[in-house]
Amino acid sequence: MPHALIVDDDRSLRYLITQVLQSAGIETSEASTAEEGLRRISEGGVDLVLLDIQLPRRSGLDVLGEIQGIDRRIPIVIVTSDNDSNTAIEAMQRGAYDYLTKPVDTAQLLSLVENALAARELMSVPVALEAAEIDGSSERVFIGQSPQMLQVFKAIGRVAAQDVPILVLGESGTGKELVAQAIYQHSSRQTNPYLAINCAALPDSLLESELFGHEKGAFTGADKRRIGKFEQCHGGTIFLDEVGDMAHVVQGKVLRLLQEQRFERIGGNETISTNVRVIAATNRPLEEMVEQKTFRADLLFRLNGVTIHLPPLRERVGDIPLLLRHFLAVSKRSMNKPHIEGLSPESLELFQNYPWPGNVRELRSVVQQSVLNSTGPIIIPEFLPQEIRSYAPRGSTAKSELTPSNGAASAQPPSPAPREESGFPNLEDLREFIERKLVEKSTSLSAEVIEKVERYLFARVLQYTNGNQSQAAEILGITRGKVKDRVEAFQISLQRNVRLPDEGASAG
């Protein structure tokens, strides 16, 4: 039976809490002073402490620290006056599990105590994954032991010393810039400059100026000469991130630079020679863009001296524990939470089941949030963000909905859009599609399914924004260029109503 210790100088409150907890099958003991409470905790067997913040002669905040010194795994619920939010906040910052305001609401008390005891139970299980020990230089490192990542490491090793352009392909958040940095650091140019520029982050005219510079008076507002990145980076390496979002006119200039290592500043006549190694990266399908004439074939050919493909995290789940260890260590240090020991088995399972659409970047962010939320040494599911906790694990709900024998007709469509509007009505249709492709012995099923889902997603979001591509880009969290690219690729009609031609039905 779990045991709660109530430390409060108000005997009526101790009695009230005792009555409520004992009626719920929780053992209790009482202490009217901090000293008595600390003595009781030292004897062992206490699973939870309800601690009055204002004890005679002692601050509950100091007592909180002393309890943590005895056993960090004991959740401490602070009991505070209704007007003392500052103390409650400070207590939470110091690692209290939660707080309860006086006068005590018995239903709230019970719910809070049950949650705290569940947390205690989870924290009592041995850690499933411990944080690594890291030194100060290893915060931005490549982590991975999966065959896919070993291929990436080998590729970096092979190409770093060769002075050829590199194209890094991979989804958002996979670490494309880390590849570029690693290549630079292992190249003969490592003592010369390394500059990175995100082509999607700047308007076309600004990007051109940023890369190539401009002369005074070249355009309105050009009140002095500006040296561009290619000139600035002479002898070094330049990383062009999101190169697929580069405007056509800039593509032409970059192509010439790659061919001749020469260029002119905007508005200038002087031809400038430079010696720059270009590493480009994108998550966009450049070959398809070439077919659609939105990306220059000759530029792709030039950039693509060697291509390195970065796998998405969902394709290397075996690396998740390694990444977790690393990010836990980094987060506990940066957030000054040295007492964090690691993840509970339940949390580790949730991390491994989640599909990580935002890849390693998302994983790092979730670890940071979890460490921040954590009030004890073990990160239990309660401290994880909602989207991770609520994700249906592979092999449970999602899988059963797609199992032929499992009444998949009850599965709900992923959007309120009705079948004839969406072109992608429900999981039953997806199941049928997959089954048919299996019979047809498809060799590109992954791409076909992803395309089907993407078609639906883009059409539905554009339907929602009445065809406004900028709004759609904002909702989808991608660049407007990518939306445009998809509208063209999927032949989504934006004339009046968003329409998927091959489904033959209007929407909107």
Add this chain to the structure above:
Amino acid sequence: MLRTENLEEELKHLSESPAVEWGPALARLSGSRELMIQMTEFFLEDGQRLLQQVGSCIANHREKLSAAAHSLRGVCATFEARPVMEVTHLIERQADQLTDEQLTLLWTSLQVEFGRLCDAIADYRRG
């Protein structure tokens, strides 16, 4: 710094509020009248002593006044006894800034409101 005339004005309105609000007080105990009766027993045993402690601190131990007011407020909070809670809260928060005149006003008001609270509790216990 609290102005005496403002304090007088504030205290005047206390008697307009009910001594106890049983509705919210009972709701917090999940509607358990039995538990509420038990809590009133604690009040009857401890309340008068805690009130006298406040009085004694006003007279002789100002340094302990804030803590004494806090304890009395805690016991009364269970009954949602707003008037007593407001006076004790004022004393607790401003104990080291109150003048003798202000403390006399507060002490008088506290005794009156405490009396109203005792009456309300007695009525409740009678059913």
